[in-house]
Amino acid sequence: MPELPEVETTLRGIAPYVEGHRVSQVMVRERRLRWPIPFELAVTLCGETVTRLRRRGKYLLFDTRAGTMLMHLGMSGSLRILREPEPPKRHEHVDIVFDDGACLRFTDPRRFGSMHWVDGDPQAHPLLAHLGPEPLSDEFTGTYLYRRSRNRRSPIKTFLMDSEVVVGVGNIYANEALFQAGIRPTRPAGKVGLVRYQRLAEAVKEVLAAAIQAGGTTLRDFTSGEGKPGYFKQELAVYGRAGEACLRCEGTVEVARLGQRATYYCPDCQR
Structure with missing residues (x-):
């Protein structure tokens, strides 16, 4: 998708x-x-x-x-x-x-x-009325995530992908942002502290901004090709890399299932 x-x-x-x-x-x-x-x-x-x-x-x-x-x-x-x-x-x-x-x-x-x-x-419109803030907006901050996460027992990755919490953070980029922030995807959202949420909010912004910038190289495809911007695969740190060496610590990237979605993480770098 x-x-x-x-x-x-x-x-x-x-x-x-x-x-x-x-x-x-x-x-x-x-x-x-x-x-x-x-x-x-x-x-x-x-x-x-x-x-x-x-x-x-x-x-x-x-x-x-x-x-x-x-x-x-x-x-x-x-x-x-x-x-x-x-x-x-x-x-x-x-x-x-x-x-x-x-x-x-x-x-x-x-x-x-x-x-x-x-x-x-x-x-x-019913499709838009209940959406959360845009992840690249000033409204999306670590403090905002921290407040919304209190008493949440669901895994933080599931929480981050909830469109009523924040829009547009899909599976690929949720994996990448959590890796960059050093947070294990399975950790309960309510158990993550403010400082770590501040780190996560910045990671989300950085990962999405990098992906958009990388996508700029495909703009010509909208008039000459299929019109399908590719995912910035050359920048992916964990997604799709199960069994490979972690780019940060050289440990092994693992994969789990959360909400029927493949979830990639480094058990050594993400706590």
Whole structure:
């Protein structure tokens, strides 16, 4: 599933071709996504100019004067810009064509993505209303995490991946941030002290910022390739490295299951 850095890279890749442009046509070839695409979306969006493209968690918000199109890429979704007409392939479900001829094409093999139309404040939409703060915002601090974690018995990794606590910290980057902060993923969230939460909040920001920066090298893919920013695998310290030597202490990286998710950690570096 695309995580926050991949969604942010997608936003930066398509924004220059979307913002300030009027939608001239919307072609929906497959409505059956996680939730069916509303029939009225194409009619409502046509003729509107995208005034701003922004992100909330893993959702993309296409703002217009009439309302907002809310999009999620799901587990396998991607967006790319076509500068020349190109016959749609299998799983290429939606085209949004703009006044300059550019086409934003949505591909989703597993059809777990979604597209919604919101007339009012999109932040009040049920999918967004209960989301926690953005991890790169000033609101997200060690003090905030410490206060939210009191009396929590769940593992700290599960706590960190709770979208009502903080949005967009998915499995890969939760593993990486906990390693950087030296905290074992299985430790109960309520048993972690303030100083360690301050270290964790900084680690989350650093890991996500590094991933977004690394994703910048894939921006050209949105007009020439598949439009899929890759995870910054060359920077991963523990994720996917079970049985390999820890990059910090040369011990062995182990893997466990937490909430049906693979969890990677160094038992020597993380306590």
